[in-house]
Amino acid sequence: MRLIADLFLVVGAAFTLFGAIGLIRMPDVYNRIQAGTKAVTLGSLCLLIGIALLYPAWWSKLLVIGVLILITNPLGSSTIARALLKAGVKPWSKASVSQAGEADR
Amino acid sequence: MTTKSIQRPEPGFVHGLFLYLLVFALWMLLVGNLDTAEMAAGAVVALIVTLASRPHLSILTGLIISPAALLPLLRYLGTFIVALVQANLDMARRVLSPSLPLQPAVVEVETKLKSPLGRLILANSITLTPGTLTVDVQDQVLLVHWVDCPPGSDLASTTQAITSKFEQHLKGFVL
Incomplete structure (x- = not known):
């Protein structure tokens, strides 16, 4: 049991790390939101499962936390993305970069 | 509308x-x-x-509150969890690969769901699935930012690729 719990904790931490790397590497804010949202959502869920295996008495509170994360996380990301689009932030694309001649990667 | x-x-x-x-x-x-x-x-x-x-x-x-709605709900949750894990593996692959494979574009998809709640759940599901992020909902059209948009996509093909797998289960328990 201890081993499975540790496995979930490590996987959760790894996905959160990928999310952080994604924040640095992605070319524009929309892609950053994507990397951040997805990786951190599953990362936190894995962490919660790991904790639930270590401390089974906490399962009910962890379940509530997990469901709230699942509902609010994508909602927040969508709202931020919507605000950005309304504010006129253009999504990055390969075509527009090559047209402008600014391919600096 | x-x-x-x-x-x-x-x-x-x-x-x-x-x-x-x-x-x-x-x-x-x-x-x-x-x-x-x-x-x-x-x-x-x-x-x-x-x-x-x-x-x-x-x-x-x-919400459709009836015993018959339970099976679609469970199917939806199954589809959703599989898609969530896929989304993360996909994103991890993109983030870690040196060439950063991206073809981002903002596309439109259509939904047949009528109720605000149904569209909310669909939009949330799209945000948490591989490479897609819901940007805006305007009536039956959802604006979606897609990390890996195949060239030459139109409304029908994007709708097929992004919404259909959720919608077929969602319409069992939301209007």
């Missing part, structure tokens, strides 16, 4: 009862034991919360 014209039937007793049971279940989960005093307090608090949120109850009218 404007937002105003979305049909919003009056929430009935069954929607109130649904919310009451939901709040009560949340209370019991947070309390974490089956103490009689706690249950009594939970029953009172859930009643107060339900009455206080009556003006917002109409969001629940999109």
Whole structure:
């Protein structure tokens, strides 16, 4: 049991790390939101499962936390993305970069 | 079709009862034991919360409350969890590969779901699945930012690729 719990904790931490790397590497804010949202959502869920295996008495509170994360996380990301689009932030694309001649990667 | 014209039937007793049971279940989960005093307090608090949120109850009218809705709900949850794990593996692969394979574009997809609640759940699901992020919802059209948009996509093909797998289960329990 201890081993499975540790496995979930490590996987959760790894996905959160990928999310952080994604924040640095992605070319524009929309892609950053994507990397951040997805990786951190599953990362936190894995962490919660790991904790639930270590401390089974906490399962009910962890379940509530997990469901709230699942509902609010994508909602927040969508709202931020919507605000950005309304504010006129253009999504990055390969075509527009090559047209402008600014391919600096 | 404007937002105003979305049909919003009056929430009935069954929607109130649904919310009451939901709040009560949340209370019991947070309390974490089956103490009689706690249950009594939970029953009172859930009643107060339900009455206080009556003006917002109409969001629940999109829900199909019947035993037949249970199977689509479970199927949807299964599809959703698989898609969530796929989304993360996909994103991890993109983030870690040196060439950063991206073809991002903002595309439109169409939904057949009528109720605000149904569209909310669909938009949330799209955000958490491989490479897609819902940017805006305008009536039956969802604006989606897609990390890996195949060239030459049109409304039909994007709808097929992004929404159909959720919608076929969602329409079983939301309008």
